[in-house]
Amino acid sequence: MVSKRCPNCGHQMQEFRELTEKEKEQARPHVPKHVSESSLLRCTNKNCRRWQQRGNYQVGGTLPPPE
Ligand SMILES: [Zn+2]
Numbered sequence: 904m905v906s907k908r909c910p911n912c913g914h915q916m917q918e919f920r921e922l923t924e925k926e927k928e929q930a931r932p933h934v935p936k937h938v939s940e941s942s943l944l945r946c947t948n949k950n951c952r953r954w955q956q957r958g959n960y961q962v963g964g965t966l967p968p969p970e
Contacts, residue, residue, distance in 0.1 A: 908960050909946045911953040919944035922954060926966055930954050933964045 909917040922930065922943050930943060938956050945966070946953040955963025 904947065905944065905957075907944060907946075907955070907957075909948065909951065909953050909955075910960060910963070911951050911965060912946060912948050917946045917948045917951070919955075919957075920947055921945075926954065929966050930964065935962060938962055 904918040904920050906916045907919045908914055909919075922940070922945050926945060927940050927943065931940070934940060934943070942957045943954055944957050945955075952966040952968070953963060954966055
């Protein structure tokens with residue numbers, strides 16, 4: 904895991920991991936065309952569902968709530 908700034912967590916540093924296949928599907932409609940899915944990370948902080956591009960926290964969004 905890697906430490907990244909998370910806008911959803913008050914811009915604090917959080918641990919991020921790569922997305923699962925399901926998470927990639929959920930994020931896909933919101934990922935800009937020039938951004939590779941393999942560069943996406945998600946926040947592992949308790950209830951946070953933030954995903955964002957590695958190296959550019961301004962490209963990102965929030966995954967839908969769990970079913
Ligand atoms: Zn977060």
